[in-house]
Amino acid sequence: MTTNWKSLLLFIVVLSGCAAITRHTLNEEYGAPDPARFDTPVPPPPGFSYRGDVQPVLEKRCVVCHACYDAPCQLKFTAWQGVARGTSKEIVYDSGRLLEAPLSRLFIDAQSASQWRGKGFSAVLNERQQTPAANLAASVMYRALKLKQDHPLPDTAILPKTFDFSLDRVQQCPRIDEYDAFERKNPLWGMPFGLPGLSAGEMATLRRWLELGAPFEGLPAIPAAVERQVADWEAFFNGDSLKQRLVSRYLYEHLFLAHLHFDDDPAHHYFRMVRSRTPPGQPIELIASRRPYDDPGVERVYYRLDRERETIVDKTHLPYVLGRQRMARWRQLFIEPDYAVRELPSYALQDASNPFLTFKALPTTARYQFMRDEAEFTIMGFIKGPVCRGQVALNVIEDRFWVFFLADGDLQDQAGEYQSRESSLLALPAAQGSDAAIVGPWRKYAKLQAEYLRAKSKFLDRYAATGKRPTLQWIWNGDGDNPNAALTVFRHFDNASVVKGLVGGPPKTAWVIGYGLLERIHYLLVAGYDVYGNVGHQLLSRLYMDFLRMEGEFNFITFLPLDDRKAVSDFWYRGASQEVRNHVYGNLASFDVQTGIRFRPGDPQQQFYAMLERRLAPVLEHRYDLSQVSDDSLREDLAALARLRGASLSWFPEMVFVRLEDPPRPPRYFTLLRNTGHLSVSRLLDEGRELAPAENTMTIVPGFIGSYPSAIYRVQRSQIGALAAAIGGLSSAEDYRRLADRYVVRRSNPGFWQASDELQEAHLSIAPVSGGLFDYNRLENR
Numbered sequence: 001m002t003t004n005w006k007s008l009l010l011f012i013v014v015l016s017g018c019a020a021i022t023r024h025t026l027n028e029e030y031g032a033p034d035p036a037r038f039d040t041p042v043p044p045p046p047g048f049s050y051r052g053d054v055q056p057v058l059e060k061r062c063v064v065c066h067a068c069y070d071a072p073c074q075l076k077f078t079a080w081q082g083v084a085r086g087t088s089k090e091i092v093y094d095s096g097r098l099l100e101a102p103l104s105r106l107f108i109d110a111q112s113a114s115q116w117r118g119k120g121f122s123a124v125l126n127e128r129q130q131t132p133a134a135n136l137a138a139s140v141m142y143r144a145l146k147l148k149q150d151h152p153l154p155d156t157a158i159l160p161k162t163f164d165f166s167l168d169r170v171q172q173c174p175r176i177d178e179y180d181a182f183e184r185k186n187p188l189w190g191m192p193f194g195l196p197g198l199s200a201g202e203m204a205t206l207r208r209w210l211e212l213g214a215p216f217e218g219l220p221a222i223p224a225a226v227e228r229q230v231a232d233w234e235a236f237f238n239g240d241s242l243k244q245r246l247v248s249r250y251l252y253e254h255l256f257l258a259h260l261h262f263d264d265d266p267a268h269h270y271f272r273m274v275r276s277r278t279p280p281g282q283p284i285e286l287i288a289s290r291r292p293y294d295d296p297g298v299e300r301v302y303y304r305l306d307r308e309r310e311t312i313v314d315k316t317h318l319p320y321v322l323g324r325q326r327m328a329r330w331r332q333l334f335i336e337p338d339y340a341v342r343e344l345p346s347y348a349l350q351d352a353s354n355p356f357l358t359f360k361a362l363p364t365t366a367r368y369q370f371m372r373d374e375a376e377f378t379i380m381g382f383i384k385g386p387v388c389r390g391q392v393a394l395n396v397i398e399d400r401f402w403v404f405f406l407a408d409g410d411l412q413d414q415a416g417e418y419q420s421r422e423s424s425l426l427a428l429p430a431a432q433g434s435d436a437a438i439v440g441p442w443r444k445y446a447k448l449q450a451e452y453l454r455a456k457s458k459f460l461d462r463y464a465a466t467g468k469r470p471t472l473q474w475i476w477n478g479d480g481d482n483p484n485a486a487l488t489v490f491r492h493f494d495n496a497s498v499v500k501g502l503v504g505g506p507p508k509t510a511w512v513i514g515y516g517l518l519e520r521i522h523y524l525l526v527a528g529y530d531v532y533g534n535v536g537h538q539l540l541s542r543l544y545m546d547f548l549r550m551e552g553e554f555n556f557i558t559f560l561p562l563d564d565r566k567a568v569s570d571f572w573y574r575g576a577s578q579e580v581r582n583h584v585y586g587n588l589a590s591f592d593v594q595t596g597i598r599f600r601p602g603d604p605q606q607q608f609y610a611m612l613e614r615r616l617a618p619v620l621e622h623r624y625d626l627s628q629v630s631d632d633s634l635r636e637d638l639a640a641l642a643r644l645r646g647a648s649l650s651w652f653p654e655m656v657f658v659r660l661e662d663p664p665r666p667p668r669y670f671t672l673l674r675n676t677g678h679l680s681v682s683r684l685l686d687e688g689r690e691l692a693p694a695e696n697t698m699t700i701v702p703g704f705i706g707s708y709p710s711a712i713y714r715v716q717r718s719q720i721g722a723l724a725a726a727i728g729g730l731s732s733a734e735d736y737r738r739l740a741d742r743y744v745v746r747r748s749n750p751g752f753w754q755a756s757d758e759l760q761e762a763h764l765s766i767a768p769v770s771g772g773l774f775d776y777n778r779l780e781n782r
Helices: 003-030 051-061 080-085 113-118 132-138 140-150 174-184 200-211 224-237 242-254 323-334 366-374 373-383 410-419 439-464 515-525 534-557 562-572 578-590 604-619 631-644 647-651 716-730 733-743 751-765
Strands: 259-262 271-276 302-306 319-322 400-405 489-491 496-500 507-514 655-661 668-675 698-704 711-716
Touching: 003 578, 051 200, 080 439, 080 604, 113 242, 113 302, 132 140, 132 200, 140 174, 140 200, 224 302, 224 323, 242 271, 242 302, 242 515, 259 578, 271 507, 319 323, 323 366, 366 373, 366 515, 366 655, 373 489, 373 515, 400 604, 439 578, 489 698, 507 534, 507 751, 515 534, 515 711, 534 562, 562 604, 631 716, 647 716, 647 733, 655 751, 668 751, 711 716, 711 733, 711 751, 716 733
Parallel strands: 259 319, 400 507, 655 711
Antiparallel strands: 259 271, 271 302, 400 489, 489 496, 655 668, 668 698
């Protein structure tokens, strides 16, 4: 054995010994830990409240980094039960694992702290002797907070490189018996990590809570009126007929991520639709499965509304309103039409993963109208669901594009019949399970997709042969009152957003989506995606999404003149591989029907955009238009800022929230979004080779778009021109640092938390239903 290996072995032995000594000392002083200590919370003493005193501090200072699947160490401060659960050294987002990971969803895969200990989670609260001294000394949470108090951030604008803020950083998740060594090695890594410490008052509140043994009084009772709404909806979801049971299964598989709330509930109590072994009127016995269509293992599934117990965070918030109008709409779509459901479909994976097989008894138009009625929510499922995280997951889409939908009627009816006939070609990668291989299945799905597109083109050719060529009437106009008819999707490098309206100037690309494509997007990236799946499952899902993007783009191009389609496609796929180009041009060649729209000489894509804007004008959402800024001078200055383009924007952050100071007016907030130019988005890896810096653009909107700010700016009204000049002149990291010195509220700024509180309050005031707490895991350090 070499000297280096001997030294390493000695080091490991010493560390192990230190941990054992620490554990032994804690056991001697405070007794052995009781894993069941927090299975049942202890109520707080009079005059002190978890919900009133503690939760606001945790939400403002801890939840902003510790929520959802990407919470560091899986420590979730979104609920008392998440704190009681503690930490895990296993990470959920692991793009390289060879086998599917065990499930670790809070409130689903275990119901008590002791059960989580059995799954490898470690306590951050004291589970030993219950005394004030022990509750602090044996608490990882307290030690982490105290470490920051004892070792504040260094007095420097840019934090040292010892702070790793990268998305895939190696996580440090020390147990209490490891914390002494952790403190010695990382004295600046107290909590909140890489941000200023808590105020004296906030620290005192959390210290007292921990000294008391982390008490929790439970959630407040649900109002009787809301309980009656729950009962009414559970009665609807659990009708006994085969038709109703199939409809409820369909609704559940599309709404299982939703935050359901009632239109006449001003407090917005949120619920999740879950599968239960027990019928309404009895306590919910949750059926925990990887996917919403996995075999429930019971003869009869009951669909229940389970109360949401976690803090609402913007990155996962999918609000969906229920009320009399909604129920009437669903009855009109699914219950009242005259069709028969003679048997319930199988839960076998090959069948259940293919909605065109599972729900073939339900009218296609009903399914499509259901999804399209709330199209923003439907698309938001793969934006805010677990799939949408990381560069490789997101480089399948352009940085900004518009989305339109096919109208229903004759075309969709016939398309539904054809999709039912060709359902075997619409199999999705989730049919391989969560431990999927890559090469063999990928070839299979590529072949199925090619066959499907050929069949689709033949169908469209036959349809067009009847004199029905693509026209503006093929585009859904929102039935005259639905703003879901037009959406804008933004990519922010490793996360994304979707909003109603045609936001920003005309984009490079656009999609037109019909039922078959919309349903496959949902079952690929929402219902069928397993964030705990292995590398094969994750890559198959990402690769298949290439096909769906191309199909949406192809649908758009078919509305353009036949002779112009290849030129448009050439521009969208500059530098793409021959395999991709063959797929794209094969699509174009297979549908050679001329458009039914009259175009003038010139750019047909821009003309078509203008036609679509006119067609959808009555329903377009204008919330994010600069036209909403009533101050003419300010609007002109912001528009000039929005006209910035080119390589200088490569140095600008992905997403900036700007607090604009203009006394005596109250502050106003805007979002600055960098749209990175791409030659193509067809490359799985090495995205840098596809970048087109000269095509970078900026979008500026009133209010907020996005969940993960890269930076927070404070700008005086008089500084907008200077800010625009500074951004337009960026050519180096040093240039941006000078800009940041002037405008950015950095994570090292002592006033950061005040700026954060103002920002979060403004967001929730502007969007009380659709908004949640922002996440700071992408805040820059430059």
